[in-house]
Amino acid sequence: xxxxxxxxxxxxxxxxxxxxxxxxxxxxxxxxxxxxxxxxxxxxxxxxxxxxxxxxxxxxxxxxxxxxxxxxxxxxxxxxxxxxxxxxxxxxxxxxxxxxxxxxxxxxxxxxxxxxxxxxxxxxxxxxxxxxxxxxxxxxxxxxxxxxxxxxxxxxxxxxxxxxxxxxxxxxxxxxxxxxxxxxxxxxxxxxxxxxxxxxxxxxxxxxxxxxxxxxxxxxxxxxxxxxxxxxxxxxxxxxxxxxxxxxxxxxxxxxxxxxxxxxxxxxxxxxxxxxxxxxxxxxxxxxxxxxxxxxxxxxxxxxxxxxxxxxxxxx
Numbered sequence: 170x171x172x173x174x175x176x177x178x179x180x181x182x183x184x185x186x187x188x189x190x191x192x193x194x195x196x197x198x199x200x201x202x203x204x205x206x207x208x209x210x211x212x213x214x215x216x217x218x219x220x221x222x223x224x225x226x227x228x229x230x231x232x233x234x235x236x237x238x239x240x241x242x243x244x245x246x247x248x249x250x251x252x253x254x255x256x257x258x259x260x261x262x263x264x265x266x267x268x269x270x271x272x273x274x275x276x277x278x279x280x281x282x283x284x285x286x287x288x289x290x291x292x293x294x295x296x297x298x299x300x301x302x303x304x305x306x307x308x309x310x311x312x313x314x315x316x317x318x319x320x321x322x323x324x325x326x327x328x329x330x331x332x333x334x335x336x337x338x339x340x341x342x343x344x345x346x347x348x349x350x351x352x353x354x355x356x357x358x359x360x361x362x363x364x365x366x367x368x369x370x371x372x373x374x375x376x377x378x379x380x381x382x383x384x385x386x387x388x389x390x391x392x393x394x395x396x397x398x399x400x401x402x403x404x405x406x407x408x409x410x411x412x413x414x415x416x417x418x419x420x421x422x423x424x425x426x427x428x429x430x431x432x433x434x435x436x437x438x439x440x441x442x443x444x445x446x447x448x449x450x451x452x453x454x455x456x457x458x459x460x461x462x463x464x465x466x467x468x469x470x471x472x473x474x475x476x477x478x479x480x481x482x483x484x485x
Contacts, residue, residue, distance in 0.1 A: 203446040211397045216454070219393030223458045225386055230254055233379035237289050238278065240367045245278070253277040255467030257290065262464040267421075270294065276471070284357050288364025296335065296380045298418055303331035304384060305415020308408040312440055336373055342366035387414070387455070394454045395438065398447035405441040412437050413452070430456065 235250035253274045260273030271294070275286040306327040314320035334341075342365050349358045368376065385407070392406035401409075416433045423429045434452035435445045443451075 203444075204450060207398050207444075207446045207450050211450075213397075215393045215397035219390050219397065219454065220458050222386060222390040222393070223462070226383065226390065226459055227251070227254070227463060229379055229383045229386060233376055233383070234274075234293065236372070236375060236379070237293060237368065238286075240372060241285055241289065241364065242278075249278050252467070252470055255463050256471055257467075258460060259464040259467035259471065262460050267294075273467070282360055282364075284360035285364030285367070288361035289367065291361070292338070292365050292368070293376075295338065296376055297383070299331045299335050300377075300380045300384050301411070301414045301418050303328045304407075304411035305413075305418075308411040309415065312408060312412065312437075332377075335377055336370065338373070339366055384411070384414070387459070390458070391451060391455055394451040395443060395447065398450055399443050401438070401441060401443060405438075409434075409437045409441060426456070 231247060231251045231254055234254050235245055235247055238245035238250055238253075253276070256276050257270040257274035261267035261270030263269065271287045271290040274290040275283045278286055307324040310320050310323050310327070314323070342362055345365075346359070346362050349355060349362065388407040388410040389403075391410040391413075392401065392403055395401045395406055413430065413433050416437075417426045417430050420429050430452050431449050434448045438448040438451070439445065
């Protein structure tokens with residue numbers, strides 16, 4: 170076994186341990202019986218509506234990914250974008266910090282160089298991260314800041330910096346290109362950065378709209394999941410979910426964000442009077458519906474792809 174592979178296995182094992190420990194802490198503070206009782210008393214209609222919003226979630230992400238793919242290949246189809254997205258979710262769900270998503274997205278799409286596709290996937294993920302900074306940091310400042318004037322000033326600053334970074338990511342690409350040329354000198358990294366920098370200013374504005382819509386739909390989804398257990402208004406749901414996404418993005422130390430997301434959810438939504446068991450249930454549902462279920466479908470698609478490849482090789 171190579172040293173690099175041993176490091177990867179150790180990293181996954183460590184993050185799995187973090188997930189196990191944090192989940193243990195969650196259920197030490199929140200009894201399993203209270204979680205079960207909450208499900209038994211849950212509003213089924215609210216649960217169903219929240220779960221059904223995964224369709225809109227996947228539609229927005231697929232439309233955005235297809236739009237980005239067409240910057241590399243004008244013939245990229247919705248079918249290609251959808252299955253590429255699902256494979257990315259599948260690989261991301263079982264890798265630390267969802268880093269496997271980048272390679273997963275490149276598996277299904279034929280045509281553009283794989284390094285270009287990975288660069289484009291990194292760009293997509295960075296878009297989401299910047300939106301979470303804008304919304305999440307603003308939510309945290311509003312929730313925990315003491316001076317309204319300071320809250321407003323820092324919130325405007327957070328949104329402004331995120332928006333500026335979003336629209337000027339070509340500067341980051343230029344910096345990384347110089348770093349690669351001076352230290353790494355890798356052709357693969359150079360091709361990846363070509364994919365990273367393939368969107369112009371107008372295209373970045375379109376992807377900004379898609380990314381903001383995706384985040385707001387997540388907030389609405391969380392609103393329905395929370396209200397299945399406990400009454401929460403939409404402003405509280407948007408604020409709490411935005412802060413939750415920001416915190417978990419800043420702490421990619423657990424496999425699939427398990428445990429970190431639940432502990433953060435308990436703390437943040439407790440600020441709005443949501444019982445601990447209800448906050449845990451809502452955050453777990455958000456994960457299962459948006460990550461686990463699409464990930465399973467993506468793995469089934471991968472299995473079909475491998476079967477077809479094997480069949481072709483046998484008949485060749």
